Amino acid sequence: MALQLEAEDRSRFEAAVAPVRRHGSVPTRDAPAQHRHNLPVPLTSLVGRAVAVREINDRLARTRLLTLTGVGGCGKTRLALEIGRSLLDDYAHGVWLVELGPLVDPALVAPHIAAVVGVGETAEQPLVTTLVSALRQRNILLVLDNCEHLLPGASHAQVAGRGRPGGGRLRTLFAA
Ligand SMILES: Nc1ncnc2c1ncn2[C@@H]1O[C@H](COP(=O)(O)OP(=O)(O)O)[C@@H](O)[C@H]1O
Numbered sequence: 429m430a431l432q433l434e435a436e437d438r439s440r441f442e443a444a445v446a447p448v449r450r451h452g453s454v455p456t457r458d459a460p461a462q463h464r465h466n467l468p469v470p471l472t473s474l475v476g477r478a479v480a481v482r483e484i485n486d487r488l489a490r491t492r493l494l495t496l497t498g499v500g501g502c503g504k505t506r507l508a509l510e511i512g513r514s515l516l517d518d519y520a521h522g523v524w525l526v527e528l529g530p531l532v533d534p535a536l537v538a539p540h541i542a543a544v545v546g547v548g549e550t551a552e553q554p555l556v557t558t559l560v561s562a563l564r565q566r567n568i569l570l571v572l573d574n575c576e577h578l579l580p581g582a583s584h585a586q587v588a589g590r591g592r593p594g595g596g597r598l599r600t601l602f603a604a
Pocket residue numbers: 472473474475476477498499500501502503504505506507603
């Protein structure tokens with residue numbers, strides 16, 4: 429059944445979904461750089477955490493890897509997403525949330541990150557090598573969520589973040 433909207437309802441609907449389309453979770457290739465991300469639209473506003481937000485922003489400016497730790501439910505993911513959203517303008521290649529919770533095999537971490545950031549496999553070299561070299565050339569923030577059980581796999585991001593930067597600026601925020 430094709431659902432139709434009256435003209436007036438349609439314009440109200442368009443106005444309501446416009447922000448979601450601008451900041452929604454489905455990135456498009458030709459999206460403006462500052463809108464390259466897959467962060468979910470927050471349903472509630474952030475309560476408190478102003479000091480933590482400032483401190484994390486400050487540390488991310490100086491360090492390549494930052495891990496947020498704390499008991500389950502204390503707000504690590506929420507905070508990481510908030511930080512990511514606030515830094516969209518700073519990363520020309522985007523801010524990408526990589527949800528690692530459902531993965532059980534560390535070997536799947538690299539393919540998962542590659543899929544999220546749009547790096548494809550080539551015949552010439554292992555995907556991990558392609559991924560690390562691509563990440564090193566990008567100005568990109570990775571938010572790796574629920575990764576503590578996959579640390580061997582998540583170390584690809586650490587490897588990419590170490591050593592010669594390769595012209596890019598990779599930052600990784602782990603929400604453990
Ligand atoms: N500062 C906050 N403001 C608003 N909601 C929050 C805040 N911190 C956590 N929440 C909410 O509490 C719930 C648990 O937070 P979450 O970030 O998933 O915890 P964690 O990742 O540490 O397990 C989520 O629904 C999240 O949106």
